[in-house]
Amino acid sequence: xxxxxxxxxxxxxxxxxxxxxxxxxxxxxxxxxxxxxxxxxxxxxxxxxxxxxxxxxxxxxxxxxxxxxxxxxxxxxxxxxxxxxxxxxxxxxxxxxxxxxxxxxxxxxxxxxxxxxxxxxxxxxxxxxxxxxxxxxxxxxxxxxxxxxxxxxxxxxxxxxxxxxxxxxxxxxxxxxxxxxxxxxxxxxxxxxxxxxxxxxxxxxxxxxxxxxxxxxxxxxxxxxxxxxxxxxxxxxxxxxxxxxxxxxxxxxxxxxxxxxxxxxxxxxxxxxxxxxxxxxxxxxxxxxxxxxxxxxxxxxxxxxxxxxxxxxxxxxxxxxxxx
Amino acid sequence: xxxxxxxxxxxxxxxxxxxxxxxxxxxxxxxxxxxxxxxxxxxxxxxxxxxxxxxxxxxxxxxxxxxxxxxxxxxxxxxxxxxxxxxxxxxxxxxxxxxxxxxxxxxxxxxxxxxxxxxxxxxxxxxxxxxxxxxxxxxxxxxxxxxxxxxxxxxxxxxxxxxxxxxxxxxxxxxxxxxxxxxxxxxxxxxxxxxxxxxxxxxxxxxxxxxxxxxxxxxxxxxxxxxxxxxxxxxxxxxxxxxxxxxxxxxxxxxxxxxxxxxxxxxxxxxxxxxxxxxxxxxxxxxxxxxxxxxxxxxxxxxxxxxxxxxxxxxxxxxxxxxxxxxxxxxxxxxxxxxxxxxxxxxxxxxxxxxxxxxxxxxxxxxxxxxxxxxxxxxxxxxxxxxxxxxxxxxxxxxxxxxxxxxxxxxxxxxxxxxxxxxxxxxxxxxxxxxxxxxxxxxxxxxxxxxxxxxxxxxxxxxxxxxxxxxxxxxxxxxxxxxxxxxxxxxxxxxxxxxxxxxxxxxxxxxxxxxxxxxxxxxxxxxxxxxxxxxxxxxxxxxxxxxxxxxxxxxxxxxxxxxxxxx
Numbered sequence: 001x002x003x004x005x006x007x008x009x010x011x012x013x014x015x016x017x018x019x020x021x022x023x024x025x026x027x028x029x030x031x032x033x034x035x036x037x038x039x040x041x042x043x044x045x046x047x048x049x050x051x052x053x054x055x056x057x058x059x060x061x062x063x064x065x066x067x068x069x070x071x072x073x074x075x076x077x078x079x080x081x082x083x084x085x086x087x088x089x090x091x092x093x094x095x096x097x098x099x100x101x102x103x104x105x106x107x108x109x110x111x112x113x114x115x116x117x118x119x120x121x122x123x124x125x126x127x128x129x130x131x132x133x134x135x136x137x138x139x140x141x142x143x144x145x146x147x148x149x150x151x152x153x154x155x156x157x158x159x160x161x162x163x164x165x166x167x168x169x170x171x172x173x174x175x176x177x178x179x180x181x182x183x184x185x186x187x188x189x190x191x192x193x194x195x196x197x198x199x200x201x202x203x204x205x206x207x208x209x210x211x212x213x214x215x216x217x218x219x220x221x222x223x224x225x226x227x228x229x230x231x232x233x234x235x236x237x238x239x240x241x242x243x244x245x246x247x248x249x250x251x252x253x254x255x256x257x258x259x260x261x262x263x264x265x266x267x268x269x270x271x272x273x274x275x276x277x278x279x280x281x282x283x284x285x286x287x288x289x290x291x292x293x294x295x296x297x298x299x300x301x302x303x304x305x306x307x308x309x310x311x312x313x314x315x316x317x318x319x320x321x322x323x324x
Numbered sequence: 325x326x327x328x329x330x331x332x333x334x335x336x337x338x339x340x341x342x343x344x345x346x347x348x349x350x351x352x353x354x355x356x357x358x359x360x361x362x363x364x365x366x367x368x369x370x371x372x373x374x375x376x377x378x379x380x381x382x383x384x385x386x387x388x389x390x391x392x393x394x395x396x397x398x399x400x401x402x403x404x405x406x407x408x409x410x411x412x413x414x415x416x417x418x419x420x421x422x423x424x425x426x427x428x429x430x431x432x433x434x435x436x437x438x439x440x441x442x443x444x445x446x447x448x449x450x451x452x453x454x455x456x457x458x459x460x461x462x463x464x465x466x467x468x469x470x471x472x473x474x475x476x477x478x479x480x481x482x483x484x485x486x487x488x489x490x491x492x493x494x495x496x497x498x499x500x501x502x503x504x505x506x507x508x509x510x511x512x513x514x515x516x517x518x519x520x521x522x523x524x525x526x527x528x529x530x531x532x533x534x535x536x537x538x539x540x541x542x543x544x545x546x547x548x549x550x551x552x553x554x555x556x557x558x559x560x561x562x563x564x565x566x567x568x569x570x571x572x573x574x575x576x577x578x579x580x581x582x583x584x585x586x587x588x589x590x591x592x593x594x595x596x597x598x599x600x601x602x603x604x605x606x607x608x609x610x611x612x613x614x615x616x617x618x619x620x621x622x623x624x625x626x627x628x629x630x631x632x633x634x635x636x637x638x639x640x641x642x643x644x645x646x647x648x649x650x651x652x653x654x655x656x657x658x659x660x661x662x663x664x665x666x667x668x669x670x671x672x673x674x675x676x677x678x679x680x681x682x683x684x685x686x687x688x689x690x691x692x693x694x695x696x697x698x699x700x701x702x703x704x705x706x707x708x709x710x711x712x713x714x715x716x717x718x719x720x721x722x723x724x725x726x727x728x729x730x731x732x733x734x735x736x737x738x739x740x741x742x743x744x745x746x747x748x749x750x751x752x753x754x755x756x757x758x759x760x761x762x763x764x765x766x767x768x769x770x771x772x773x774x775x776x777x778x779x780x781x782x783x784x785x786x787x788x789x790x791x792x793x794x795x796x797x798x799x800x801x802x803x804x805x806x807x808x809x810x811x812x813x814x815x816x817x818x819x820x821x822x823x824x825x826x827x828x829x830x831x832x833x834x835x836x837x838x839x840x841x842x843x844x845x846x847x848x849x850x851x852x853x854x855x856x857x858x859x860x861x862x863x864x865x866x867x868x869x870x871x872x873x874x875x876x877x878x879x880x881x882x883x884x885x886x887x888x889x890x891x
Contacts, residue, residue, distance in 0.1 A: 280418055
């Protein structure tokens with residue numbers, strides 16, 4: 001066991017390095033995606049098209065040797081298109097019978113591209129799978145394969161004809177990651193990588209079993225009482241109107257994080273600690289994870305939006321105002 | 325933390341814990357020092373405004389605060405857990421805290437984590453934990469030390485006040501010591517018993533205790549007056565006892581029987597009648613039983629014999645001495661009339677305690693004067709006594725107007741109006757004799773006003789004797805002759821119970837025009853009760869505003885002000 005614990009960091013680092021062969025300039029994204037995958041959470045990735053979201057998931061699937069499916073969300077996409085449906089087929093005797101045709105969600109890694117373009121009905125079909133890791137069709141519940149991971153994307157620019165995810169559904173994502181446009185050097189590297197003759201293919205480093213084992217190890221990482229207390233106070237301070245709430249939260253936040261935010265914070269911090277080669281969670285881990293874990297759980301007021309405040313600004317204020 | 329830390333972990337934490345504890349103790353010690361220095365600075369600063377000598381005593385007394393603070397520091401010294409939190413902040417990323425919390429757990433994660441924490445602790449240089457005094461405290465201490473230094477270098481104006489106060493204290497103690505000695509001596513002359521003497525001394529010693537360290541001289545004046553009243557009361561009782569003793573002896577002889585009865589009644593009128601009757605008997609020119617002798621001559625002989633026997637039976641003391649003198653006078657051919665007059669004087673003047681009484685009065689007068697001078701110090705007051713008149717045989721000298729002396733050089737009518745109309749006083753207002761104590765005290769009632777510049781203030785007339793002319797005393801004068809400013813005061817605020825009382829005395833033809841100062845409010849040199857002048861002030865102020873072309877509103881303010889004083 002000790003060896004496995006000690007080997008966690010190396011394993012994750014090798015996965016990270018392998019992914020980095022195909023993904024340029026998104027090291028932070030890769031790391032947080034890995035943290036979410038190991039923690040068993042889902043990720044909402046916000047970024048303009050063409051930044052390599054699909055490639056990231058594909059590479060991840062390759063490196064982890066996991067099955068991968070991609071769903072392009074459109075307004076006419078139906079829930080059955082996502083989760084699957086019963087179709088009428090002839091059996092061996094020639095009788096017509098219903099057979100469940102699994103949808104693309106039946107895969108280890110699912111990329112829900114531009115999730116905000118589908119109707120809420122379809123969105124909620126996916127979100128149920130994300131939460132329950134099971135699909136119920138025609139009264140029959142079918143489990144999706146483990147490990148199961150959904151990476152949803154949304155385009156922050158084109159908002160016309162979209163259906164923004166409601167707060168309750170956003171809460172199902174462990175992390176919300178913001179994919180920035182690469183720098184000039186990174187862009188050059190990306191172009192070199194993808195247009196050159198030489199092909200850089202990421203190899204398999206781990207498998208599903210190993211991923212599940214990593215998840216088990218991460219769940220045991222000890223967390224000291226003051227650190228846990230700090231994480232909880234951070235979450236509490238996202239709520240306006242409390243004694244300890246920072247002024248910025250009272251001024252700009254409508255609702256704060258749900259308890260899922262605290263869970264995401266602790267789970268993510270545990271994985272990060274191991275990835276950093278530590279065997280305990282530190283305040284730094286909490287602070288690092290606070291942004292992806294809380295930014296989609298802090299709902300800003302119109303005033304905040306009008307003043308150009310982002311959730312990350314508010315989280316920074318909360319971190320500043322919360323003592324260790 | 326309730327769990328006992330792993331021994332290896334404990335060992336690894338120890339250097340850090342030691343430094344953290346040292347830092348903690350230094351902080352507490354420095355805080356205590358800052359607090360003590362703060363108190364010392366305040367004590368020194370206050371000594372510039374309030375005259376007291378305790379600044380250094382307070383400073384030294386505050387020093388144990390350092391020890392108290394250190395003790396408090398030790399009681400709240402950092403625990404292993406506190407040390408863990410501290411080292412974690414130095415880059416251990418909560419390894420130490422977590423390891424401590426996992427103490428007692430032996431699962432794989434706990435073991436690995438502990439090992440990691442111990443390794444990190446071993447790599448940590450404990451010197452990273454600074455053990456210096458916090459900068460703010462350092463600056464505060466430096467500033468306070470500097471302040472104390474500066475405060476001690478700057479001359480303190482209150483030092484002179486303290487010095488003066490000490491001198492007054494010494495003088496008062498000296499006076500009281502002298503009084504104690506005098507009582508010891510004079511009590512013997514007056515034939516006071518040991519018990520009587522002790523009672524007097526107790527009163528004086530009690531006053532001495534009360535005056536020790538007293539800073540409020542007005543309060544001290546009150547104490548002096550109170551003690552004097554009590555001593556007078558004691559002396560009066562003693563004198564009464566002695567007269568009673570004399571009356572008993574006189575009752576045994578036919579010639580003095582009626583006088584004895586009158587003495588027993590303690591009625592001054594009856595005593596006077598009995599003496600007049602005795603005079604008549606002695607003046608009887610009709611022929612007596614013995615040829616060639618008048619009845620008066622025989623009566624004189626009987627009186628001599630009677631007084632001789634009475635003197636023999638009385639204990640040693642001034643009465644006996646007085647009687648012996650009378651007898652000797654009669655034997656040497658002195659007239660019987662003169663003898664009766666001597667007897668009258670003997671009875672009139674509390675003779676049994678005259679020496680002691682005089683000493684007490686004299687000493688109290690000096691103490692009161694000293695206190696009055698201190699109360700009025702810094703003021704420009706004229707008309708001060710140089711020395712209150714010494715009673716008794718030393719005559720009635722006073723710095724002010726000399727009181728009319730009685731026939732005998734004793735304390736009846738000898739004391740001058742001590743505080744009145746000093747020499748060269750300008751516009752001096754004579755003292756207002758105030759006999760405030762008991763109806764028997766005489767009253768210096770007449771104000772003498774010297775209105776012309778350069779004119780010597782006229783002293784107030786002494787009170788007429790109130791008790792059958794025997795006591796022309798206790799007209800306590802308050803005189804003030806000031807240059808330019810009149811100093812007024814409110815008697816009520818000195819605690820004398822209210823307004824000055826004026827008790828009319830009876831003119832005996834002997835003890836009149838006497839001025840004494842030993843009761844009432846004493847020698848508040850230069851101060852006038854404000855009620856005596858407020859009426860005049862008011863009328864002058866109203867006249868003034870009426871004469872001038874002032875707005876009505878201003879006039880109203882002046883009227884309202886005086887009206888409010890009446891309230």
